Amino acid sequence: MIVHPDSIRTGDRVPHGGETDRTVLDFSANTNPYTPDGVEAVYEGALEASRRYPDDDYPDFRAAAATFVDCEPERVIPTPGGLAAIRLAMECTLEPGDEALIPYPSFGEYAREVRLQGASPRFVSHDELLAVGDGLLEECRLAVVCTPNNPTGEAADPDALAAFAARCGEAGTTLLVDEAFLGFTDLPSAARLEAEHVIVARSLTKLFGLPGLRAGFAVTTGEQRDALETARRAWSLGTPAACVGAHCLRQDAFVRETRKRVERERERMRQALEGRFDVVPSDAPYLLCDVGDRSVDDVIASAREDGVAIRDARTFRSLESHVRVAVKDRERNDRLLAALGVLEDGARRVDAGDDTDEGTTSE
Known part of the structure; x- marks a missing residue:
């Protein structure tokens, strides 16, 4: 029940999302922007x-x-x-x-x-x-x-x-x-x-x-x-x-509100992103996007120039033209959509009454 010694010497670390620069809005890691x-x-x-x-x-x-x-x-x-x-x-x-x-x-x-x-x-x-x-x-x-x-x-x-x-x-x-x-x-x-x-x-x-x-x-x-x-x-x-x-x-109300927000925002983001990318249907707080014949490096770099980090999904086995974006709250998601050039499309599809997040959430 221990790590195999030979495997340690031949193994590698695995790349993950997560942005250490606090001045950049991190959409590369799929974490809730709120805590209870x-x-x-x-x-x-x-x-x-x-x-x-x-x-x-x-x-x-x-x-x-x-x-x-x-x-x-x-x-x-x-x-x-x-x-x-x-x-x-x-x-x-x-x-x-x-x-x-x-x-x-x-x-x-x-x-x-x-x-x-x-x-x-x-x-x-x-x-x-x-x-x-x-x-x-x-x-x-x-x-x-x-x-x-x-x-x-x-x-x-x-x-x-x-x-x-x-x-x-x-x-x-x-x-x-x-x-x-x-x-x-x-x-x-x-x-x-x-x-x-x-x-x-x-x-x-x-x-x-x-x-x-x-x-x-x-x-x-x-x-x-x-x-x-x-x-x-x-x-x-x-x-x-x-x-x-x-x-x-034990924070049941927080969990319920998080689920509602993620479901609502995920659908809004999916509709907006589909104007530019092929988006995989999701039940999770993230969306996988196929950028097609665009350069993944260029898509990531362009978003970062606007202060947003997204996940290079080419590090996942079999994915060669994909990025992954987290689902946060409306304000942050709008910054992501703007950085990817699809905000106007997404905003047009959203009812104005859906722009608040209520519940026991705090930053």
């Missing part, structure tokens, strides 16, 4: 509590996370972010020489983490993954589903995912479901399946606008749960992350 009310006060209180080690059982965080995904608290495994949950799942599942079924185009860390365990990724198109043959499933120790998929944005149908999970169980294949962006939808978590061979990875920080906090969790059951609980690092969440995370997970 009360976060600062909770964080301040957690700083004093940080003078001691956290309670390694994390009862309050587990309870909040369990309510959020509708499972029992003991099934929750606290981790410092969703990616840490993914690595923990792979550490407990894969051995050198194993194969893992990985969707593409999708989050680049899946293949990297598989290789770091000394295993090999077998790539399958993201829109064909749930229908792969049983023979292929039997050859793979692990299968990964990303819902909504990053960067394409479509969420898996819950019934189709449940059927795939059942087939994975019959094939002896562990199923890892990455739900990093599922909180932006009202779809149920795969935690409801309560199957020992199913591991769910969740990230708090995208939905709640705190990517630097590093808080997340895994959910599974039975012996698999025991394995992850034993393998997770001691004090796997810092006190601020645990306290703020538990607070955020």
Whole structure:
């Protein structure tokens, strides 16, 4: 259950979105521009509590996370972010020489983490993954589903995912479901399946606008749960992350308003962007755009000249002419649309009554 030494020496880092220049409006990372009310006060209180080690059982965080995904608290495994949950799942599942079924185009860390365990990724198109043959499933120790998929944005149908999970169980294949962006939808978590061979990875920080906090969790059951609980690092969440995370997970009104805003703004942006690009339908807080015969470098550079950073999606497997843009709030989205030369089109299609964001959101 450790990273394979040879893989470290031959592996590479994976490029991601995220803009370090604070003077640039960042649409390359898919994070909420708002955080729930009360976060600062909770964080301040957690700083004093940080003078001691956290309670390694994390009862309050587990309870909040369990309510959020509708499972029992003991099934929750606290981790410092969703990616840490993914690595923990792979550490407990894969051995050198194993194969893992990985969707593409999708989050680049899946293949990297598989290789770091000394295993090999077998790539399958993201829109064909749930229908792969049983023979292929039997050859793979692990299968990964990303819902909504990053960067394409479509969420898996819950019934189709449940059927795939059942087939994975019959094939002896562990199923890892990455739900990093599922909180932006009202779809149920795969935690409801309560199957020992199913591991769910969740990230708090995208939905709640705190990517630097590093808080997340895994959910599974039975012996698999025991394995992850034993393998997770001691004090796997810092006190601020645990306290703020538990607070955020209980902000139902914030989550509802975020979902409404993202759905409304995503549709408005899609209509505007389709005047210039081919836009992939999405259930997520981002849109994948094919720039066609335009230069991706020129599109990115032009937007940056106007103070907006967008994601070069060519770093995703099989994408050669794409960019990805996040969905923020109306004011920020208008700046993006203006930088991409489509604001007038988008503004014309939006009802004037849709330009406010109400709810318990604060910057």
